[in-house]
Amino acid sequence: MQNSEITEKNIVNKLASNIHHYDDEPMYQLLITNNWCSSEILINDMLVFKNFQEPLAGPTVDINNYIFKSGVQTVTIRMYPVGKYKDEDIKTFIAGTGMSVTVNEYDEKSEKDNEIIKYTTPIKEERDEYGQLQFEAIGKTYYEARFTFNATIPYKVEGFENARDLREWDAAILHKKLLQEYNKVKAIYQNKDYDNIARTSYDGLKNEVISKYQTREYIDEVWEMLMETYKLPTFEMQPIENYKMVFFADGKLVALMQDSKDPRVRGNSSLWAKFNRGEGIETLFCNSYFYIPKGATEFKIY
Structure with missing residues (x-):
C-alpha cells in the first residue's frame, strides 16, 4: 500500500x-580517478559508485540525491584487487594501485565551480627498485578510507x-x-x-x-x-x-x-x-x- x-x-x-527551483542550485559531484583496482564509493553509507570491470577509469558522479540535509557528509572509499584482467590475475594491490576522489561543487545559475576537497590514497616514502612510487597497501587485498566535506543544499528531502x-x-x-x-x-x-x-x-x-x-x-x-x-x-x-x-x-x-x-x-x-x-x-x-x-x-x- x-x-x-x-x-x-x-x-x-x-x-x-x-x-x-532556487536562486542557488548547487550540484555536488565526485571526480574519480581509479588506477589498477576495483572499487566502491559510498556517500553517507549509501553506494554511489562501483567499478569491478575497468582497472583504469575516471568517471564523474553526481551525488546530490545522497545528500539529505546540509552539513557534514561522509565519503567512504573501498578498494579491492583487480582480479582477472586480460591475461593476468592480479590478486593483490600493485605498486601503481591508487585512487583520487575530488568533491566538486558547481552551480549552472551562478556559474560557480569550485573544488571542495580532494583525497588521494597514500604512497610509501621509499620507491621500489625501479624508482617508482608504491601504493601504501601494496600486496594487500583490501583498503578503506574515509573523509568528510560540508554541503549546503536548498531543497528538502526525506532521509x-x-x-x-x-x-x-x-x-x-x-x-x-x-x-x-x-x-x-x-x-x-x-x-x-x-x-x-x-x-x-x-x-x-x-x-x-x-x-x-x-x-x-x-x-x-x-x-x-x-x-x-x-x-x-x-x-x-x-x-x-x-x-x-x-x-x-x-x-x-x-x-x-x-x-x-x-x-x-x-x-x-x-x-x-x-x-x-x-x-x-x-x-x-x-x-x-x-x-x-x-x-x-x-x-x-x-
Whole structure:
C-alpha cells in the first residue's frame, strides 16, 4: 500500500509537482580517478559508485540525491584487487594501485565551480627498485578510507533519521522477512504490474528529481525509457540466489546484494532482469533498498 495514489499514468505529474527551483542550485559531484583496482564509493553509507570491470577509469558522479540535509557528509572509499584482467590475475594491490576522489561543487545559475576537497590514497616514502612510487597497501587485498566535506543544499528531502536500525534485529528473522519482500517485488515486475512498479519506484525517483532540480521533460523521458524496457516481451526477472544481506545508511537500509566475484554483477542487487531489444541480451538491476520507520514493523521500499 506504499504510495497507493501513484499509478503508471500519473507518476510523471506527481514527481513534477515536487520540483522547486532556487536562486542557488548547487550540484555536488565526485571526480574519480581509479588506477589498477576495483572499487566502491559510498556517500553517507549509501553506494554511489562501483567499478569491478575497468582497472583504469575516471568517471564523474553526481551525488546530490545522497545528500539529505546540509552539513557534514561522509565519503567512504573501498578498494579491492583487480582480479582477472586480460591475461593476468592480479590478486593483490600493485605498486601503481591508487585512487583520487575530488568533491566538486558547481552551480549552472551562478556559474560557480569550485573544488571542495580532494583525497588521494597514500604512497610509501621509499620507491621500489625501479624508482617508482608504491601504493601504501601494496600486496594487500583490501583498503578503506574515509573523509568528510560540508554541503549546503536548498531543497528538502526525506532521509532515514526516523527509520529503525535494522542491525539490531535478529539476522535470521530479518533475512526471512526481507526475502519475502524481494519475492513480492520480483512478482510485480514479472507480472508487468505497472501501477505497482510506479509505486515502488516513486520514493527513490522523487528524491532524485528534487535534489537535482530536474524538469518535467526530463522526468517524462526517463519514465518513458523505463516503461519501454519493462514492457518488452523479452523482459524476464531472474532467480533471487547467490546473495548476501548488506546494510546501508548506518543500518537504516538493508538489501540483498549479489554475492559473486563476477565483475558483471558484483556490487548489484540480487533483484534483476534480462531482456533483448533485438541487439543481444541486456541486464537491468533493480537496486532498491528496504527500511522500517520507527514505530512500525513492516518494510517500506526506497
